[in-house]
Amino acid sequence: MATYRIPAGRHHDLDAARQAVSTGLDVDDSAELLHRDWMRLEAARGNRSGLHTAITRVQQTNRALDCSPETATTDVINKLLSRPGTAVRMQFRKRVSAIG
Secondary structure, X not given: OHHHHOOXXXXXXXXXXXXXXXXXXXXXXXXXHHHHHHHHHHHXXXXXXXXXXXXXXXXXXXXXXXXXXXXXHHHHHHHHXXXXXXXXXXXXXXXXXXXX
């Protein structure tokens, strides 16, 4: 649902997407697919602080579970942080590298 609501188009509804992601993470906070949707959602909203919060949360979850992030999660993080305007980009990339 969240992925369906994030892209621009007829069904573009970032508030509904945020609610879907929030509900999903309440049920399973280890679901990296939902974390990736959350990151994309915050990027689509132009909310850099929210993007960093989402990245930090998935990293904390993986640390607590003592596991590495999925390749898709690392790819999304790198893609979103490589966009212009990210002052702390390298700090988060270092964290991702340290986990992986």
